[in-house]
Amino acid sequence: MTEQPAFTAEVFQNQYLPVGGTVVDAVVTVTATGGVPGGGATGGGSPSLAEIIMVDCSGSMANPATKMSEAKRATVAAIDSLRDGVAFAVIAGRTAADMVYPPVAQLTLADGRTRADAKAAVHRLVASGGTAMGRWLDLARSLFDRYQTDVKHAILLTDGRNQHETPEQLATVLRACEGRFLCDSRGVGADWSGTELRTIASALLGTADGLSDPAGLVDDFRAMTQAAMGKAVAEVTLRLWTPAGSTVRFVKQAFPHVEDLTARRVEVNARTGEYPLGAWGAESRDYHVSVAVPAGGTGEELLAARVSLVSGTDVLSQGLVLANWTDDTALSTKINARVAHYTGQAELAAAIQEGLAARDAGDVETATAKLGRAVQLAQESGHSDTAKLLAKVVDVVDAPSGTVRLKQKVEGVDAELANVRSVKTIRVKNT
């Protein structure tokens, strides 16, 4: 017996606009509780899962040797955590993509025997060759395409940059993969690119992260496969209704990481659009919606947006964003704390990414300004993890004013970590 999780939507906004005001901002917190627990037994109606693990087996994985050995241990742990009946495959990523298990290009169902055979095949892996992630993703897509499952999830592990294909080639593959499967991307060692990992995870509705110490891979892989098995609703979309005459300024996921969804809109009708969100388990996410509406008169009340979470024809939960025009400036000048917080978190992510890009391009002035602003925002919002990462890239002279100096010597991986984690956000307490 499977239980559908219970979804709730809570809207945080200041609905009061000054006379002539047109912009309505709201944060919608969507929380799913209950449902299928992660790693639970397969049940009648629980979403079926297909899982593909892409392990970087390029030559650099042998240097140091612990990278390859920890990647193998992590892949084995992920295979062990797959419940019976999950369709899976393991791909070795080099300049081309090679099947590790099963030996032919298809998925196989997890059971005692296939898990043992897959682990044996993983142990035989040898590091050699180059890196062309688009090829790996393309093979994963073709395997998934031939299989009917509710949730299709992949893990991509790399230790380096995508050297053996162009960014355009990767982008083309990502476009072909969008909406076909979900992918979490991970970097191990010191030579991966935060931007590349974010690009892959963003397109495929997953998470991106880096681990400088390969020993952390085992727990991380296990957590990713368990999260994939914990998905209780396979495909969730955010449906946004806005009134006639309005414009959707943006729709962003604001927590657990920043993801601009605006361009992913699929028109349903003149006033309704849908934004794909991927699969949901027992989790909570925040969305920041900004709508420009026609200005109303004092005392008027308008429904500025109806935000629904939809699975197929089911509306899982719904929140209303309102606009009330008032001449009481004490009401209209307040900024909702959550809206302000996530506006700051989005600016923080952009400041880190732009600052690091300027630093790579040798533009010291822009890099110092942007990273200084990032340090200031991280301090103001209490984002201590990001503050710690930034302190490895810049010397902080005075955090409250954002005064920093670029460090002369920076471990390459520290800048990439700051980059890949720039989109991670924290929540403010309920007030």
Place this chain on the structure above:
Amino acid sequence: MAGAPCPACGEPLGEGFAFCDACGVELAVAARTAAGAVPSTVDGDGTAPVGSLGRWVAAPGPPDEATCTGCGGTAFGVEGYCDTCGQRRPAGPDHSELDLPGVAVVTDKGRRHKHNEDAAGLAALPGVRAAVVCDGVSSSSRPEAASHAAVDAAVPALVSALRGGGDAGTALRTAARAAQAAATLAGGASPGGNPPSSTFVAAVAHADTVTVAWIGDSRAYWLPVPAGPPAAPATCLTVDDASPGGLLRWLGADARDTEPHLRTFTPAGPGLVLVCSDGLFRYRPDPVELAALATAEVPDPAAAPLALAQALVRFALDQGGQDNVTAAVLPFPPQEP
């Protein structure tokens, strides 16, 4: 038609009955509500004197066929906003005054709210006066739909039950049940996760007793006005169904416990029953102070209940009018003109 189910509670109906025997809903009201429309003014017997059958009135509510003030559209979502331009569905009038011989009520949207979500109705039968006040829960969707539907169902049900000389407690229970059935139907076929909701308070004054019933945090007060022996001291007759966190009980599709509290009170002398929403008593919660206020405003309310209801609502507006305000005044003992 015998055996056809009541649109409110589903029990089989007696042939030719104007009210459901089981839940007390007036069938004309229930039929209109069930069809998705919200009843507006329901007026018993016009302005004729209180005959042997009695009379009742209810404040007009939202229009049955609403037209959007923003775009002229006629389709509204369950939350009460225009499907096209998002404007809120028109609510009923901002201010209403009703009076029957020996009982009166005034309701006003106040100074801060945009709509009047309170609803009220009155009944006068020989030797009996009654008032019903429902305060739409402003955090629910279209609260005025619930409050008006509740009043429009409760008042005729009350009249019907009292008409045959029925006891006040039974009549009030029947009225509350009718109110709950109608408030539930006000949400329509798919009321959504936050259906229209309302409080409920009603008072019946007989020659020797006052009986009150309530669900939620609207109140009934006993006020010995004009003061003088052998009057009973001023007191609040109801106990709010509320905690610091909010309302504990209410009427509507998502209400679980809707059996009304009942209290019968035997005044030692003349006075009045004030039935009101929190928009009034928030400024004078204390019964003694409320009695003093009433005495100062209208020294002889028995002769002019409408004047006192008007004065109390004006007082709340002067205090800031933070919420919708409703005040119903029932002089005791009921007096025939």
